[in-house]
Structure formats: structure tokens, C-alpha cells
Amino acid sequence: MPEKVIWMRRMRILRRLLRKYRESKKIDCHLYALFQLTCIQRCFFCRYHNLYVRVKGNVFKNKRVLMEYIHKKKEEQSRAKQLADQAEARRLKSKMSRQRREERQAAKRAELLKQYAKEDEAADAAK
DSSP, rough: OOHHHHHHHHHHHHHHHHHHHHHHHSGGGGGGGGGOOHHHHHHHHHHHHHHHHHHHOOOSSSHHHHHHHHHHHHHHHHHHHHHHHHHHHHHHHHHHHHHHHHHHHHHHHEEEEEEEEEEEEEEEEHO
């Protein structure tokens, strides 16, 4: 079979898969949020377009490789989001504990100042 026919069939199969994934919302523009880009730049790096260009550039030799790549990228994104959420929770927890500690120290200082003031009053009264 001619190479061109094989190439066209492969391109059609891979493009059909991409179209099917896009219609079923498995890939969209927001899956490249790992790059932390602005909205305009993120649309440029739209996953569908990016994958379409990679398919055209012969990066994926068959449907299975393309599907594995998509699943791997989605897993990376979900893992990064999970780690970011954990880090945010950790930051919030440490911020709250630091705030509680400062409040305790401020209360302790106020108590000591009151105690010293009483001692000073007692010393002044004794004189």
C-alpha cells in the first residue's frame, strides 16, 4: 500500500479521535493550566490545537500512543492541582497557628505588664 495512503489513514484516525475527545469534553482549552498563563496565552496553547499539530507533525504513531499521552497529561494536571491544594491547605494551617501563637504571646505579655504594674504600685505604696 502506498505510503501516502497509510499516512492519510493514520491522520484521519488520529484526527477523528481528537475530534471525538473534544466533543465529549475530555480535552479542552483549560487542560494546559499547568503553564500558569494568561487567558489569551492559554487559548493559544489549547490542548486540542496543540495535539492536532503534534498529530500532524508525526509525534504519535498510532491511536494508542495518542490516548496514553492524553491520559498521562490529564493525570499530571490532576496531580499538580492536588499538590497545589495541599500546599494551600498547609499554608492556611500554618498561618492560623502562627496567628493563634501571636495572640497567646500578646495575652501573656499583657498579663506580665499588669503584674509588673501591680508590683510597681505596691513598691510605690511601700515608700
